[in-house]
Amino acid sequence: MKKKLLAVLLTLTLGAMALTGCASSSKVTNDVSSEQKTETTDTQKDDNAKEETSNGTARTLEQIKESGEIVIGVFSDKKPFGYVDENGEYQGYDVYLGNRIAKDLGVEVEYVPVEAASRVEYLVTAKVDIILANFTVTKERAEQVDFALPYMKVALGIVSPDSALITDASQLNGKTLIVSKGTTAETYFTENYPEVELLKFDQYSEAxxxxxxxxGDALSTDNTEVLAWALENDGFSVGVDALGNIDTIAPAVQKGNTELLEWINNEIVSLADESFFHKDYVETLAPVYGDAADPESLVVEGGVIEQ
Incomplete structure (x- = not known):
């Protein structure tokens, strides 16, 4: 009888343990499921945030602030305006401005590398909120994007080997000129010097x-860029330092993103009170140019072009 009673008690005990084990197992499963749901929710939030900047509709100023991050398109290979240094950090004249914009908005900044030919596309498709990639204001581009106030003046320049220096654009007739796709240099020479053969590249580093x-016999792009490059590459000089019109460089946003555009314009005007762009020049361009360039011929403060 005692043996039967012990057997019954043992059976009940084992059953209870089994139930406890099942309950514990169920609890762990529920916890994992809860964690998975949380991770899935976070992932969905990230995906939704990314979708906002890739579905063709630009984010509003308020949406940017709420997200805690602004996405800015810059060059990654165009020293000293936008480039990645040896530590993998973005640097340059445009990046200096991008950092300040993010700071004054109270958000973090994500830099996205762009090519000259993709700048308009990245705004139209809302892959970025702002383009700060040495973006020259032109009538054609202004039909597709909205430009803010300018922060720099620029013209075209031509750099070539000292052994066969090009000092006039007409010398390039019948020769090969290297340009980057989607640049004002490509447009200018296509329209004005049809006898010049253009060798085109997507990336500035390739050019x-x-x-x-x-x-190629020479390379043409903004005079500010060819000057910087020639100073760092022996055997090359800028034989033509001002070709075509004096243009301006400005931030750009998706067309119709008025609220963000107005904020940037107000920011540029406000920054003039502290001579921000002269400070930017000293920090990023002066170490490259030295005495070879006059900052007053390049820098624009408050969006006002001095005559």
């Missing part, structure tokens, strides 16, 4: 490498 390799 300059082509010049170093002797695949």
């Amino acid at each position: 300059y490498n082509a010049l170093l390799d002797g695949r």
Whole structure:
């Protein structure tokens, strides 16, 4: 009888343990499920945030602030305006402004590398909130994006080997000129010098490498850029330092994003009180140009072009 009683008690005990085990197992499963749901929710939030900047509709100023991050398109290979340094950090004249914009908005900044030919596309498709990529204001571009007030003046320049220096654009007739796709240099020479053969590249680094390799007789882009490059590359000089019109560089946003555009314009005007862009020049351009360039011929404060 005692053996039967012990057997019954043992059976009940084992059953209770089994139930406890099942309950514990169920609890762990529920906890994991809860964690998975949380992770899924966070992932969905991230995906939704990314979708806001990739579905073609630009984020509003309020949405940018709420997200805690602004996405800015910059060059990654165009020193000293936008480039990635040896530590993997974005640096340059445009980046200096981007950092300040993010600071004054009270958000973090994500830099997205762009090519010259993709700047308009990245705004139209809302892949970025702002373009700060040495973006020259032109009538054609202004039909597709909205430009803010300018912060720099620029013209075209031509850099070539000292051994065969180009000092006039007409010398390029029948020769090969290297340009980057989607630039004002490409447009200018296509329209005004049809006898010049254009060798086009997507990336600026590719274009300059082509010049170093002797695949072209010269290279043309903004005079501020060719000057910086020539100063760092022996055997090359800027023989033409001001070609075409004096243009301006400005931030750009998706067309119709009025609230963000107005904020940027107000920011540029406000920054003039502290001579921000002269400070930017000293920090990012002066170490490259030295005495070879006059900051007053390049810098624009408060969006006002001095005559």
